[in-house]
Amino acid sequence: MTLFSKIIAGEIPSYKIAEDKNFFAFLDIFPLVKGHVLVIPKIETDKFFDLEEEYLSKILVFAKPIAQAIEKSFPCNRCALSVVGLEVPHAHMHLLPINEIDDTNFTRGKLQISNEELKEIQQIIINNLK
Structure with a gap:
């Protein structure tokens, strides 16, 4: 069972946006x-x-309103979609608010965000899904 399957099953907590x-x-x-x-x-x-x-076709339809909510939630030029798939052996796509191509650079350092800020970000995106 992958890390992502454990998140889906609720065995590992997550900041759910949609399901x-x-x-x-x-x-x-x-x-x-x-x-x-x-x-x-x-x-x-x-x-x-x-x-x-x-x-493959349905995942894009599922992701579309989330991408639109991300664009409403953060100052950005667009919501980028990236499929890399090396970190976890479970198919996944990344949706990222970007202003420049380097915002999608997976080799650079990751942000350290507190649980409180993650909850705030989660709520902002969810509110813009409505």
Whole structure:
């Protein structure tokens, strides 16, 4: 069972943004930028492009309102989508509010954000989903 499957099952706490029967979205606790959200399928598949076609198309539809909420929540030029998949062997996409290409640089240091600030960020994004 992957770390992400444990988050979906509620065995590991997370800052949930949205959920439906197929997908789960939550804040990255070691983000590149404030508002960094992970979107994962509830089925455990290692590589993103090994997902069934049905999941590949539906994950974008699930992520769209979250990306729009991120853009409303943080001053940014756009919400970027990135699929890297090296950190956890469970297919996932990153949604990041960005102003420049370096905001998507996964080799740079991650932000250290307090639990209180993560809760605030979570609530801001959720409020903009409505």
